[in-house]
Amino acid sequence: MILVAVVFLLPLWVMIATSLKGDELQIMREMATLRALWPFPPAWGNYRAVLTGEGFGTPWARFFLNTCLIVGSIVVLGVLVNSMAAFALARLRFRGRGFLVSAVVALIILPFEGLAVPLFLMINRFGWFDSFQAQIVPFIAHPFSIFLFYQFFNKIPRDLDEAAKVDGASWWQIYRKIALPISRPVIATVAILQSLEYWNSFLWPLMVTRGPEFRPLSVAMNTFFGQPPRHWGDIMAFAFLTALPLLILYLSFQRWFVRSVAQSGLKG
Incomplete structure (x- = not known):
């Protein structure tokens, strides 16, 4: 070990x-x-050069704030949207429910490259090219996150629903006051997985952004790597600063992540 x-x-x-x-x-x-x-x-000169944008033109903090805004918006809105969708699929009974669950599972295995061109045309038509919303809105709904919440909500005893209904609670109140508070391990897992996925996202931001104003760290790092003269000390400093927030995030929520994996049966 x-x-x-x-x-x-x-x-x-x-x-x-x-x-x-x-x-x-x-x-x-x-x-x-x-x-x-x-x-x-x-x-410490390499870190000073990266943080001040020396020789690059744009300070590292600019790309860091862009990335935090993009990833934070996707995670927060994604937790709300995906948990509500999963709650409806897991707790409500309606026609077409089985088909929707199957569609969610099918979307998990669909590669992003298959959707990139249609999404690009849609973003261009909306006039969102070179903006934050182009990097946020298409990724709020996340099939794998819905599936994680669905697996968790499915294991909640239905007696809780019946008891809440007897007390006059609506489905919205059951979701907000019962299902969501006890799903903190899944919320932490979804937050970590989505943060990892979109913090490192490269292809889509490269497609929909032009300059540094809206670009995240992943695209900025690629540009930084290719800019002459190439200094490995600066490159490694940029790479470490980019990876550090993810390390801190994972170490902070590691306990919740492990608990969610155990409870949702993802161990295999």
Whole structure:
């Protein structure tokens, strides 16, 4: 187990160590040696260059705020929309319910590339090209998130619904006061999975944005990598700063994530 952890953590440490070296020749000379793992004494010039936008034109914080706005909007709106859709599919009985559940499962396996062109034409027709809404609205409804909530809501005893109805509660009140509060593990899991997916999203933002005003970190990082002169210290600093928020998010909600996996039966 320790060996597996070392294998997975070693690239992260190499990235951190490289980002703390200010001499490009030193980085290239030590790349294939054990000295690549030794970042001391640390040089913070690479992080200063990335954060201030030195040589790039736009500070890292600009792309970070863009990404936070996009991902945060998708996660918050997605939790509400997907949980309500899943609650209706799991607790209500209506004609066509089975077909809708099957459609949700089918959409999970449909690759995004198959929808990219129709979505692009729709965004262009709405006049949303080069905007935040073009990167948010198409991804609020998320089939896999609906499926996770559906699996969880299906396991809630129906006696709770009946007891709430006896007390005069509506379906909306049952959802808001009973189903949603006890689904916190699933909410945490959906938040983590959607954050991972859209924080690292590259193809779609590249298609619908032109300049840095609306671009997220993933597209900015690709542009940064390809901009001469290429300094590996700056590149690794940019990459680490981009990955750091996701590491913090996962470590903060790890307990909820593991609990949701156990409760929803996703272990296989």
